[in-house]
């Protein structure tokens with residue numbers, strides 16, 4: 001019971017990212033019961049089970065449990081390249097924006113961004129450096145599916161296949177950053193294996209929409225994973241009884257993967273409702289998964305809108321001037337969705353009055 005006069009403060013509706021989820025009681029229970037061993041000795045049965053399961057889902061020979069998606073991507077870049085090489089990546093992709101310049105620092109490579117987040121065979125062709133001794137050697141093409149800054153959109157299969165084929169025709173390696181590949185699978189019904197077809201390496205995350213507290217998995221050939229295992233140790237990522245973390249991943253594959261479509265449905269409901277409100281612009285048709293990019297159209301600074309949303313206990317992230325990002329996940333239910341829509345409406349109207 002509340003003491004008299006106690007103020008009841010609503011829990012925030014946290015829409016900043018799908019990484020903010022907290023493990024459920026059932027997931028924690030699975031973690032507590034996990035059989036473990038020393039994984040640096042390769043003796044943790046739960047980690048082995050997770051690695052085998054994900055390798056199977058992606059149609060690859062082997063897999064490696066790593067602490068983060070960043071480490072998975074960076075291990076892949078390191079294994080595929082030599083210092084001085086160049087990697088073709090989509091515009092605004094994760095290694096360009098959010099991995100602390102690790103590709104340059106750890107692998108000594110440069111990143112050549114294409115014009116768009118999604119790119120064609122022609123874009124790959126245009127980006128491959130000519131074979132001249134004074135130019136960087138293009139070595140790898142990295143794809144991001146779904147594309148985080150691209151509003152969680154899914155790569156169209158035809159476009160993806162053509163770009164992969166083009167990369168292969170230049171003897172380039174291919175890597176898929178599938179931090180949210182599960183969302184692409186849930187949105188399209190296309191299997192993870194199909195999206196991973198033609199990729200030499202794939203990273204998937206367990207700590208985004210799947211709600212695990214930690215963990216990503218890098219998959220590829222046995223020899224690629226052997227090389228990555230050595231590098232993971234070198235970079236301080238060798239873990240011991242981390243089966244308790246892998247158990248969260250296994251639990252998530254069974255119990256969280258099947259519910260991702262609920263996040264997508266809420267994202268779409270939100271987008272449809274807010275697209276018609278003063279102050280906001282959303283391309284509803286581009287909302288394919290759990291991420292909604294929102295353009296702020298009032299003259300008032302978007303930072304003011306974000307502050308007012310925060311005061312209303314609705315947290316969203318800024319994507320720079322005039323842009324917000326709203327992400328749905330397992331810890332946002334219909335009541336949270338309703339509160340978010342109401343707050344957007346109130347703040348859009350209020351700031352419309354002061355900025356007109």
Ligand SMILES: Cc1ncc(COP(=O)(O)O)c(C=O)c1O
Pocket residue numbers: 019067068069070071073094144146147148177179180205207216
């Ligand atoms: C597309 C993409 N790749 C990689 C990562 C990195 O994952 P982590 O935060 O586990 O390093 C993220 C994180 O949000 C991401 O969105």
